[in-house]
Amino acid sequence: MSANSKLGEKLLSLHRQKFTGVLTITAQDNQQQWEMFFHQGQYLWTEGGYHANRSWRRNFTRYCPGVNTEIVELRHQPQMRSRPYCLLNVLLQRKIIQRKQIQALIDNLSQEILFDLLQAEYKSVLNYSVEATSAHYLLKAGFSLSLISLNLEQILFESQTAWSKWGSKGLASCSPHHAPLLHRSQDLQRQLPDLIVANMSRLLNGKQTLRDLAVKMDKNVLDLTCGIIPYFFKGYLRLLEIADLSDAQAMK
Known part of the structure; x- marks a missing residue:
């Protein structure tokens, strides 16, 4: 410590x-x-x-x-x-x-x-x-x-x-509880293959946090975040604050 x-x-x-x-x-x-x-x-x-x-x-x-x-x-x-x-x-x-x-x-x-x-x-x-x-x-x-x-x-x-x-x-101000949302995907399609952009749009939908995505993709949350954060700085990605699950959703 x-x-x-x-x-x-x-x-x-x-x-x-x-x-x-x-x-x-x-x-x-x-x-x-x-x-x-x-x-x-x-x-x-x-x-x-x-x-x-x-x-x-x-x-x-x-x-x-x-x-x-x-x-x-x-x-x-x-x-x-x-x-x-x-x-x-x-x-x-x-x-x-x-x-x-x-x-x-x-x-x-x-x-x-x-x-x-x-x-x-x-x-x-x-x-x-x-x-x-x-x-x-x-x-x-x-x-x-x-x-x-x-x-x-x-x-x-x-x-x-x-x-x-x-x-x-450089991620001190970025919370792993933020949810990444891809936008301006049309601009990104000029730089990346359609399949990659489609997968990014499906996963980076603003509904799952960085920690959620890391578990879903079987990745370390740091590695995942470092992989997508350049898109944030280029303006293709937003990091959203989203609501917690309800008690009922959590316990089902």
Whole structure:
């Protein structure tokens, strides 16, 4: 973790203090909020952030392919803090998915979230609020204290590496949550074969984020973005802010 990252310092401090509770992080510029849950210094899960539903759906589809979540009906409990987390736990208990799938899903989702936080820290000031709770509170909130074991320091390192590479390519102001939209395709057809332009128009339709497209095309999001960003600078591509999925869309 870079020495000037207050985010990294804060997370590692809670880890070393064996903190149990909730760390709430708020971006000062747009009031975007994340809630990070810890038990005895072990990081469990994060709720909130940019495109929380879209990110969940993308990662669930990637790591738990073919699983029909509609077969699971989660009873509404007012104490529940995360429906996706509880869903994973139920699917594991019913032996529909394996623990290693949950490990991979939460690990990758956490890396994406920490990348977003590092970018938010670069753009704005992050405010931190710490609420100590009991293990009993976390259990009532729907968290399993032994679901998986996450290496917070490794996740931080991976996220910092990804953010450093992203910034080194001049993409610091570009969010992987932006959706690329190809326009002026007629002008582009004079420079590229029709088939390539047709494929670009189909994929770069302003409805899928850079992260969505990277998973769909089985590419690293940095490589994908570096491949298409020249078209943005030439005026053939727009990067749009699009809405998150609804709760119903995310959980189906």
